[in-house]
Amino acid sequence: MAAAMQQLLFLFLLPFLRELEACGYQSCPATKPGLLNVHxxxxxxxxxxxxxxxxxxFYGAKTxxxxxxxxxxxxxxxxxxxADPTKRFIYVEVAFFYRWWKQQSEGMKLSVIQLVNEGRLEFVNGGWCMNDEGATHYSAMIDQMTLGLQFLEETFGECGRPRVAWHIDPFGHSREQASLFAQMGFDGYFIGRLDYQDKMNRENLQKMEFIxxxxxxxxxxxxxxxxxxLPNGYNPPAFMCWDGLCSDDPVMDDESLEGYNVDIIVSRFLAVAYSQAEVYRTNHLIMTMGSDFHYENAQLWYKNMDKLIHYVNAQQSSGSNVNVLYSTPSCYLNQLHQANLSWSLTQEDLFxxxxxxxxxxxxxxxxRPGFKRYERASNNxxxxxxxxxxxxGPMSREGPYGKGDSSTLKRAMAVAQHHDAVSGTEKQHVANDYARRLAAGWDSCQVLISNALASLMGRKEHFVFCNLLNISVCPLTATSSRFLVILYNPLVRSVRWNVRVPISGLVYEVTDPRGQKVPSEVVPVSNFTRVVSRGQALASSELIFQASVPPLGFSTYSVDKLAVVRLPRTRAQQELHRAKAVPLQIQNEHLRVLFDSDTGLISEIQNLDRDITLPITQNFYWYNASSGNGASSQAxxxxxFRPNGSEPFPIAKAVHTHLVQNTLVQEVYQNFSSWCSQVVRLYVGQRFLELEWTVGPIPIDDNYGKEIISHFxxxxxxxxxxxxxxNGREILERRKDSRETWKLNQTEPVAxxxxxxxxxxxxxDKRIQLTVLTDRSQGxxxxxxxxxxxxxxRRLLFDDQRGVGEPLLxxxxxxxxxxxxxxxxxxxxNVEVSADLHRLQAQEEFMAVQTVFSPGGGSPYQKKARFQKQFSALKKDLPPNIHLLTLAQRDQNSTLIRLEHQFEKGESANFSKPVTVNLQDLFSSFTITSVREMTLxxxxxRESTSRLRWTTAVRKACPQPVASRLxxxxxxxxPMQIRTFLVTLHYKNSSSTQWVR
Known part of the structure; x- marks a missing residue:
């Protein structure tokens, strides 16, 4: 009964608390003009x-x-x-706050809401985590920020909206991160880590703050x-760390007792303030009072800061010009804005x-390249x-396979963006936990996807998700004489997809959604794959065929095993190749790839469409990982990354090769060593060359840590x-041994x-471009x-002394x-058209077709439901330069849609042009009944967003973008614009929902 009364009181008082909002810049504490104000x-x-x-x-376990x-x-x-209205505190990681909030009483929640409304508890950044910037993709960065910002908005309203981005610990900063934060409506951005040479240069030039x-x-x-x-990373000044985790002396202000130190601390503080003022431009300074997991006993910090503020400010009566106050990053930012200065402009990134x-x-x-790939596939x-x-719609969440859930994977993916997660800089048991969370998210989404497919197909099938297809493991297809292959395309343009299915027979027949036979071929599973699968594979071969999948929809292909025994063409063609001793090469209608007859390595690539020939050698090498040397003990x-020398060692100078040559695919297997191999592959119609590499276990018996590279x-x-x-978006130019705005003293010519x-x-060069696409983040x-x-x-034998405390084994x-x-x-x-290809292919790899299997023979989803073998949620393909970045259920009443122009300005003669689409006429499955345009x-x-305007040293203040009538x-x-919409939907009846191509 008491809990129910508290809940009613909470709901009753919440609207009144919202009306009393005095947060944001208007809640900032007063400063003293003419003095040096230390926030x-x-x-x-x-x-x-x-x-x-x-x-x-969260719980404080494993002390x-x-x-x-x-x-x-x-x-x-x-x-x-x-207890004290002058005190302030900021909080960042919503993943933790969300957990804590769920455990609080309604009375405590009301108190916290009041603190937020008064600006005394301020959320900064607002993402589910503080994401990494080096190994993250922009799609996942946006999603994790959206998850946190949505919780703050729903819980605290406008006062919960962060004004300031706060990335104090990521290990370098990307320009794209700044762009995304700006598009999210942030007024400012504070960072903690900056290259030591760059920081010294900025201090000398008073450019520690910039646009x-x-x-x-x-x-x-x-x-x-x-x-x-920030002046000191994110730590407090020396000798002024007053947490239970610190060892600095507290402020001892009783002159009658031993250890009185007020004069010493005040003197130290003033010295720090004056020193900091020399490298910043205004009479306002910021000092971070806290660090990793500080404030378990907040009284330690606040009691000593109370004394610091009191005694430093008392010096004003003796002529001191330093004023200290509790503050927040947004209040500090507001004072910088009011200074009305022009600021230097930075356009490069900070890597x-x-x-x-x-x-x-x-x-x-x-x-941790395995986890990096798992994270990327999980986002897909x-x-x-x-x-x-x-x-x-609702049928995806409640259906024949149980309760479907997308939130588990959303939260797991958001956690995976943390700067010690996808970065690979966590302890091994923590990496295992990140992977476990993603796996749980996959399980929940598989239920949802099964419900959705059954509804859209009109058939309750036994859907099977084979997540080890890259090593030819799928028990259903390997043991069944008949099965279905359901291919879902998340892109808004049709794609042709090369399907590889593990099987155990020799001859199969594949039919498309219209019942037409599709060309297919069988190739043996390679020895490379057999070793990697370690006995999991029941398949002896792989079935290959090309499928066509409509935009934002699926195609269903039927596969039947035929009782015909004949010698596979693959083996016959291999024997023919050996008998004639033809120079080793593979070719399709667009590319020809030649291999050196002595080494077995790639020696030349020809683009047959453009009449381009490029001699090229590709090989695998390893850097000897340093354990420290005379120049530095750094490992x-x-x-x-610190190699013990600039020259890497080849894993092999010549490789054993094996040719597989068919109508649909041509492959050369290269064996570099017992732990390094590669398949060089060309599918029919493919405009790129595929290199499928397998590396590991990296041997360390020789006591050398190794960092493996593919070199071209x-x-x-x-x-x-x-x-x-x-981060998967705009392209940045890099110059060896150089930084754009400061002179580099290069101590590591490789790393x-x-x-x-x-x-x-x-x-x-001026004419030819060689582009390599990756399937995960890499250096x-x-x-x-x-x-x-x-x-x-990479596999290493030593810890690099940055806190993780174990080698990367x-x-x-x-x-x-x-x-x-x-x-x-x-x-x-050619340079002029390269972007047209690699932009679109990169997006196709990132938003890859999802393959689901079924033994077939399912029952109707509803009475008289018709089995739909092909479906598209779009009325037609969208232009190639338009990408549907987000289509997601935001809450029970609204859906989130993001449309993105995926080409840069001037990048492509064909696609770097404005594009106009009719949002109302895009979808066939539902009708949009209301639309609000939002920030990212x-x-x-969007129409009510107003950011602080700043003036740069190279031009006047840029005009505030005006939101035109929607x-x-x-x-x-x-080009490069993302537009975000919150919409409400009206679903059409089932017959009009199933749109057949």
């Missing part, structure tokens, strides 16, 4: 997993690993804020963001990050899950330039030139003229090292 920002940094799992951090319990931090801080132009395509100031580098000579944090671009699966939840580890050598004159993507490659890297570079290299795997089965299989896609084309994070209406019949997107 103390009480904060805690709570890693969403690192040395301990998320659950262990033998680390003393850290997030629930106690919030339990301790809130009473301190409630970051996050996009070269979007109209300023749509992607411009005020950015500040790579080094915290000292020989200490480049570029190893984590590749660390989540988007499919989100889309089908919307397309099938290579999970964070840091060409005669292209590249002049030290190469190009990488920023210091590595950059994150989230989806692609390329080199070019990459061009260290020699005409060369490219990508780090695919990654044991697989039977105590051996981890085996990693991945794909690189090579494009060779979907927590503010016309859903003509939604125009400019």
């Amino acid at each position: 103390l920002v009480p904060h805690t940094h709570n890693d969403v997993g690192w040395l301990k799992t998320v659950d262990q951090y 033998n690993i680390q003393r850290a319990g997030v629930q106690y931090i919030l339990d301790s801080v809130i009473p301190q804020l409630m 970051w132009r996050g996009s070269a395509s979007l109209q300023p100031a749509a992607a411009d963001l005020f950015t500040g580098v 790579p990050y080094a915290d000292g000579p020989y200490q480049f944090w570029t190893g984590y671009f590749t660390s 699966f989540l988007q499919v899950c989100n889309q089908l939840e919307v397309l099938a 290579s580890g999970a964070y840091i 050598k060409t005669p292209l004159e590249t002049g030290g330039l190469f190009y990488t993507d920023a 210091g030139n590595y950059y994150p490659v989230n989806s692609r890297i390329y080199i070019k 990459g570079s061009s260290l020699l003229n005409g060369s490219l290299e990508l780090m695919v795997h 990654e044991f697989g089965e039977h105590g051996k090292g981890l085996v990693i299989r991945g794909r690189h896609l090579l494009f060779l084309d 994070g979907s927590n503010q209406q 016309n859903i019949l003509a939604i125009t997107l400019d």
